[in-house]
Amino acid sequence: MPEYSVVGRRLPRVDALEKVTGAAKYGADVHPPGMLYGKIVRSEYPHAKILHIDTTEAELLPGVRAIITQADVESGRKVFASDKVLYSGEPIAAVAATDSDIADEAAGLIKIEYERLPVVQNVMEAIQPTAPRLHSDETKDGPSRRGIRNRLKQLSLDESEGSSEEIRTLETELETLEEDVYYNISAETHTEIGDVEKGFAESDIVVENTYTIPRVHQTYMEPHVSVASADSSGKVTVWASTQGPFAIRSGIAGTLGIPLGKINVIPTIMGGGFGGRFGVTMTHVPAVLLSQKTGRPVRVQVTRKEEFLDGRPAPGCVIKMKTGATKSGGILACQALAFWDSGAVSGASIGSTIRVRGVYKIPNLKVDAYGVYTNKSGTTAYRAPGAPQAIFAAESQLDEIARRIGMDPVEFRLKNMREEGDMIPGGSQEPVIGYKETLKAVADAAGWWNRDKSHNQGWGVAVGDWTNGCGPGGVYVSIHEDGSARIFHGSMDITGTDTAITQIVAEILTLPYERVTITRGDTDSAPYATGSGGSVVTFTMGNTAKLAAEDTRRRILELAAERLNTEIDNFELRDGKIFVNGADSPKSISLGELAAFSLNTRGGPIVGKGSFAQQSSTPALAAQIAKVEVDAETGRIKVLKLVSSQDVGFAINPMAVEGQIEGGTVQGYAWAIMEEMQYDQNGNVNPGLVDYRVPTSADLPTVESVIVEVPAPNGPFGAKGVGEPPITPTLATMSNAVVDAVGVRVNDLPIKPEKIVAALHNNGN
Amino acid sequence: MRAFDYIPAKTVDEAVALLAEKGDQAKPLSGGTDLIVMVREGRRQLDLMVDVKDIPETNVLSYSQETGLHLGAAVPCYQIYADDEISAAYPGLADAAKIIGGTAIQGRASVGGNLCNASPAADTIPPLIVLEAVCVIAGPNGTRDVPAEQFCTGPGQTVLENGEFLVSFKIPAPKNNSSSYYLRFIPRNEMDIAVVGAGASVVLDTEKTSFVSARIGLAAVAPTPLFAEEASASLAGREVSDEAVNAAAEAARHIARPISDMRGTIEQRVHLVEVLTRRALNGAIHRVKES
Structure with missing residues (x-):
């Protein structure tokens, strides 16, 4: 591995001082002059018709400046419930x-006068024909019914003899198949590889279970808050505590029909997000509407209770799963049927059900997943959205199989794990990966191979995989006339990403870490940056910053060639100085001298830019x-x-x-x-x-x-996204240890x- | 939060007069770790908070081997467990004072407030019951004494009448060969509310082989904390043995009439009463034997 001087080191965070001294300004610290306080009025019931909203008495209360309902939303996009509420806490x-x-x-x-409607909170009840419907009477076929219909469709195109008889048989079967029609379905996804029935038939052992994973809240430290200020020209400024200010800008533009150029989102330091602070959420649009109506800045800040009532937590789900294997420990088939509790709006992480395949060679795989409406708030991302739920089911099954065939659970996993070049079921070929290295590393570190235990003690192992996302971003780097550098960007810092970006730029420019500073702009001043989630920041913005630093270095060398009157190829940037290679009399110029010189000559300020779109990322394992x-x-x-071991590609900052x-x-x-x-029937x-x-x-x-470091080909210095993988296996790790x-x-x-x-007790103990 | 008046009372009489005047629109304020939270969350509306923690009688903390403990109702928990002599004399009370809320809460929260809040799950009430604490109540007609096990009448309900407030506790001096113990079950290690709590005090004979007497108190298994009278009585005169302890724990289980809520189910609570009573008794016995 090459020697680096700044990346790969345990350096203190760039924001450490402001965080530990309390100087950091969070959303609720924003207080423009004349600011008003907003409060959202919420539904008391999980399911009800709204008969009447009477604001008369409230309007008369001294100090009240505005009251808004859906009638005040000119764009017509739904901000408040007006005729029906679908969960307790829904804004009215x-x-x-x-x-x-x-x-x-x-x-x-x-x-508010309501007419209460029947409530459904449990996904397995919501899919029944007797369940109250949230959105419509539409029904969806379950996996078996879908299978028959698909076969019928094929047969109807087939003109060969004998098909008509099969059609009749299948039609009868369809009529008599009473179950397998689901209600309150918000979305569905289906994947089939190979033939699971054949796989199960060939298996020596098949385990089958139902797994229930609860809805959980991201429980970030800082409840949602935003301050909006609309001026008379129509310009809207929003201070937002968010993972992605550019998404807030487009979200407000889309919801309220305001042109992008008239919205500036100023991000405040974020008190945690974990996926729950993405896009327009509870506070942004009401704050803008109230400010537009009153002509004054308005802060909308929710309480912890409101977070639980109207936040967008991670979906719970029920997964029925079946896995088949041979006595010698080869996995042959895996089937999952999942019902995700998406709450009152579509959007649960149903696509992640495919993650039941894990990191194993599985020849036969069938996954059917449904999002189900219930009388709860909607859901959104939470650290590796959907993966912990799916992986809990799958890794529990593997543990059970290993126990039943009497194979060590680590050996069993190693035997089935994919390697470079293996096909991912339902996907492409595996690139360079570190699955086995990561599992072996945790087993060695934990003392797995000679583990001991006393009465009522146990050991559990599980692995989980995740691949970081990638998005567009832009970064500028500027060299000051004292030779220090500053980075300008627009991505939110989560858990040290500003620090990682700073280390990357310092490394490329051969500057000491302390000589590089970083500034985050608002959406008016910073180049676009993808939101900080999906483990993207170090990968995307790290790559972007690296491009910007390399662009800066190119410009430095160009200017140095001009200044020292030599060919650009003879130069080397080292320790913040430019050296001439192989010259008779060694010459050098410091970055500061060069920057100052450049300001007073034709060079101008030294500025580099990086603009980055997409690169394919590499899966990472946590064991x-x-x-x-x-x-x-x-x-x-x-x-x-x-x-907990993890393949991080390359740790820009191990700490x-x-x-x-x-x-x-x-x-x-x-x-x-x-x-x-x-x-319960009244809500959370x-x-x-x-x-x-x-x-x-x-x-x-x-x-x-x-x-564990198995470098990612496209990551900056080989880095992979590190934020999400570590949550993915723990549910199963804990459960397997209890067993x-x-x-x-x-x-x-x-x-x-x-x-x-x-x-x-049921086991007779 | 709706605006309310705040008056720090300097004497017992002043507090009684203010409370009597405002009736149920006034509440005494001590550490405030329950009351302020309730008012802020709108679960309780008040016109007046009468701060009683400046009154000398509510701040008394004196112990002697002859007269026992005189504990002011506003004395914060940490003062109890930080006092080695009191902790040694009433370890069951110190057990509870140490686990209420978290460290920061214990600097403010009082045993008196914990009792007056009358939560069925209150941690200090089982120890008060097993230590035979007597509550000293001041009111318009002077003061009266009420045994701790009779103080709560329902969730959030107490024997306090209009104008009355809790001034202090009198806890008898510990007998020879006696000790006490309190434990609760919570899924976390702190900042939680008891799923079940159990306190026990035991008095053993000089050989420490038989029970002279015992008292068992339970939390979070009925509308009020309970004194498990029959279970306690069953131990008097019996040899100290697993059988005796198990039988008492089993008897305690029979008086539990819990509810199911987000903190636990009926089945779990009934089961835990037995487990925790056994552990509390064994804990108290162990302390006597060690001493």
Whole structure:
């Protein structure tokens, strides 16, 4: 591996000081003069017709400046519910007032008359013919019915004899097939490779189970907040805490019909997002509408409770899954039928169901996935959207197979893992990958090969894969006349990406890390940048920044050639200086001298630019091993060891990478054993951080991170996206460890203590 | 949050007068870790908060081996567990004071407030019950004493009448060969509300082989914290053994009448009563034997 001086080092974050001193300005710190306080009025019921909205009394309250409903949305795009509400917490109106207490009081004075409708919260109930319908009466065929219909379609094109008889048989079968028609379906996706029935028939062992994964909230530290200010010319300024300011700009433009050029989004430092702070969400559009109506800046800031009622959490789902293998440990077939709880709007991560295939050679695969409407808020991305759910089902099945055939679960996985050149089921050929290296690394680090355990203790292993996204971005680099450099860009920092970008630019320009600074612009001043999610930032913006730095270096060498009157090829940029190679009398010029010279001559300021669109990225594996101890009387799980390895391609900043590995692993651990948004007929019943349980620092195991580096051909210095992979295996890691400890498998997450106690009881313990 | 008045009372009489005047529109404020949260979330509307933590009687914290513990209702939890002598004399109370909320909360939250909030899941109430704490209540007609197990009458409901407030606790001095223990079950390690809580106090004979007496208190298994009277009585005079402890735990299980909610199910709570009662008793016994 080449020697680097800035990348690959554990350097402190560029924003460390402002974060630890509290100087960092978050969304709620924005307070333009004359600002009003907005409050959203929300539905009390999960499913109801709105009969009447009466704002009279609220309007009379002193201090109230505006009340808006859907009638105030000129574009006609839905911002507020007007005739029907589909979940508790759905926005119906918004108030702006001179202080937040008045806004709260006014919100309470708005009288809404409802006619309650029957409610459905459970996906398996929602697909039944008896379930209340949220959107329409449309039905969808299930996998078997679809299969018959597809065969019928084929046969109708086939003119050979005998087909008409088969058509009759199939038509009769279709009529008698009573189930397999689903209701409240928002979306569907189907994949079939090979012949699963044949695969199962040839298998020595087939395991089949139903897995239930709960809806969980991203639980970012900072609740959603934005401040909008519309001026008399129609220009709208929005301060937003967001993962992607450019998406906020286009979202507001699209929803309210305002030209892009009249919207400036100023991003504030973000208090966590994890996928839940993407695009126009709870606060942006109401803030703009209230500001347009009052002519004053308006802040809309939601409470933690509102986050639970109207946030866009990760979807829960039910996955029925079946895997077949030979006695010698070869996987032959894998089939999954998934129902994703998409809430009241379409959008659950149903496409991720295919991830049940994992990183294994599976000749026969069938995946059918449906998004199902229920009376809950919609869902959105959460760190590797959909992957933890699908991988939980698949990696649980593999663990069960390994146990039943008496094979070591790590060996079983290694035996079936794909290598470079293998076909990904339903995809292309594997590029250079590090699946086996990553699993072996975690097994070695955890002491898997000579593991010991006492009574009620157990070890679990699982792996999860994810491939980082990629998007367009632009970066400028400017050299100051003192030889330092500044980076200008428009992507949001998440967990150290500004630091990684800075390290990359410093490396290319051979400057010390401290001599490079980074500035984030707003959407009026920064070049476009893709949103910070999907593990894209270091890959995309790192590549972009690298291009910009290389462009800058080219310009530096050009100017140096002019200044020193030599050919450009003779130069070398080293330690922030330009040296002439092989000359009789060695000559050099510092970057500062050159930049100052350039300002006073024909050169002008030294500016480089990088513009980047797309490059294919490379899959990354996370592999984890947990050792747990279960209190068999109370069902409480104690984690004794949690080791997490990950192929990161190349760690631009190993410290930041470890932070990502620890964070993702902890979120997966929490999802496995405690997090769950609970619902009853009135809506979410645990909308707060007392009863929506996320682990506190007192609950967290020490995560041991193991960095594996199999470089990505297109990544900057070989880097892969690191943010998402570590959450993907943990649900199964924890469950598999519990099985090893007490012999019961809880397929209905989270693995709450009472479920372990009940399962042990049913096992006769 | 709707505006309300705030008056820091300097004397018991002043507090009683203010509370009596405003009736159910006024509440005494001590650490505020329950009350302020409730008012801010709109779960409770008030015209007046009477701050009682400046009153000398609510801040008393005195212990002697002869007279026992006099604990002011506004004394924050940390003062109890930070006092080695009190922690040693009433370890069950210190167990509870140490686990309420989190470290920051314990700097503010009081045992008196925990009792007056009357949550069925309150952590300090089972220890107060098993330590035979008596609540000293001040009101328009003077003061009266109420045993801790009789103080709560329902979720959020207490025996306090109009104008009354809790001033302090009197907890008898620990007997020879006695100790106490409290534990709760929560899925997390802190910042959580008990799914079930169990406290126990035991008095053993001089050989430490038989029970002289025992008391068992339970939380989060009924509308109020419970004194498990029969289970407690079953231990008196019996030899210290797994059988005796298990039988008492089994008896405690029978008085549990919990609900299912987002924190736990009926089945789980009933099961946990037995497990935790056994552990609380064994914990208290272990402490006596170690001493």
